[in-house]
Amino acid sequence: MTAAIDADGIHALLPHRYPMLLVDRVLAVEPGQRLTAVKAITLNEPCYAQAKNFAYPAALLVESWGQAAGVLALHGDPGRDVLDGRVMLFGSMSGVDIHRQVFPGDVLEHRVRVFRALGDTVIFEGDSVVAGEPVLTVNRMVMAFRPQGEGR
Amino acid sequence: MSLVMADVRVLRPVAEDGSGWDAEAAIDIDPAEPVFAGHYPGFPIFPGVCVVDSVHRGALATTPEQAGVLTLAAVDSARFVGAVYPGDVLRMRLRWRRDGPDWLCGTKASTESGEVASVRLRYRNVS
Numbered sequence A: 001m002t003a004a005i006d007a008d009g010i011h012a013l014l015p016h017r018y019p020m021l022l023v024d025r026v027l028a029v030e031p032g033q034r035l036t037a038v039k040a041i042t043l044n045e046p047c048y049a050q051a052k053n054f055a056y057p058a059a060l061l062v063e064s065w066g067q068a069a070g071v072l073a074l075h076g077d078p079g080r081d082v083l084d085g086r087v088m089l090f091g092s093m094s095g096v097d098i099h100r101q102v103f104p105g106d107v108l109e110h111r112v113r114v115f116r117a118l119g120d121t122v123i124f125e126g127d128s129v130v131a132g133e134p135v136l137t138v139n140r141m142v143m144a145f146r147p148q149g150e151g152r
Numbered sequence B: 001m002s003l004v005m006a007d008v009r010v011l012r013p014v015a016e017d018g019s020g021w022d023a024e025a026a027i028d029i030d031p032a033e034p035v036f037a038g039h040y041p042g043f044p045i046f047p048g049v050c051v052v053d054s055v056h057r058g059a060l061a062t063t064p065e066q067a068g069v070l071t072l073a074a075v076d077s078a079r080f081v082g083a084v085y086p087g088d089v090l091r092m093r094l095r096w097r098r099d100g101p102d103w104l105c106g107t108k109a110s111t112e113s114g115e116v117a118s119v120r121l122r123y124r125n126v127s
Helices: A007-013 A058-074 A079-083 B048-061
Strands: A025-030 A034-040 A086-098 A107-118 A121-130 A133-147 B009-017 B020-028 B070-080 B089-099 B102-111 B114-125
Touching: A007 A025, A007 A058, A025 A058, A034 A058, A058 A086, A058 A107, A058 A121, A058 A133, A058 B048, A058 B070, A086 B048, B009 B089, B020 B048, B048 B070, B048 B089, B048 B102, B048 B114, B070 B102
Parallel strands: none
Antiparallel strands: A025 A034, A034 A107, A086 A133, A086 B070, A107 A121, A121 A133, B009 B020, B020 B089, B070 B114, B089 B102, B102 B114
């Protein structure tokens, strides 16, 4: 697999850090349009430290997809200058269907499209697959990009 | 699984009323929660998805007996209107109702500063 954006690039774009940096590699990106990214789930995830059930938390699955959307928003023209130094805030989501649980060994492939961009607010849609099989569908996710410290 | 370390406290057990089932729960947001190290370094904010995860755990702790064993099928909707910070107490008012074969849990989550999120989770019976 070749990387359109590697771990260095993701680390530079997103403010998230361990243990909440949940995108490993971007496979393809059309700035302002669409992006495909992967996240490999392993037994070494911090969420499994005390675990007896190894289903990956649905909240982290959604967060990982959302971070892929964040990379799309922050990468390349026309967004970067406008969004530089800003905090990514999760505004809302709707119609987020979880088709099945995912487990260590699964490689999530997130496919994100920009549905609409309105100023500092971007609406995304898309899905996630594991080996071509659907695991998550996101009808709408809304993110706002605000100066740090301004809050919501 | 443990995304948020703190336990859910059930403040008021689930009880049926005229239009569904109602309960209250809370989670104390410990500044030592591991997520804060990475979200974000130097300005800790409790992630929105961790609010959703807290609501999910609150829902599992207050599931009506009639619902049986449930699995999360969808986040029908989640709207975030305020930030949650280290040291906050996240309070949740959970309302359950049936929707065909599914069970819906609609939750208003708040801190001392006011409402922070409104979340509707959809569950499916797997028992």
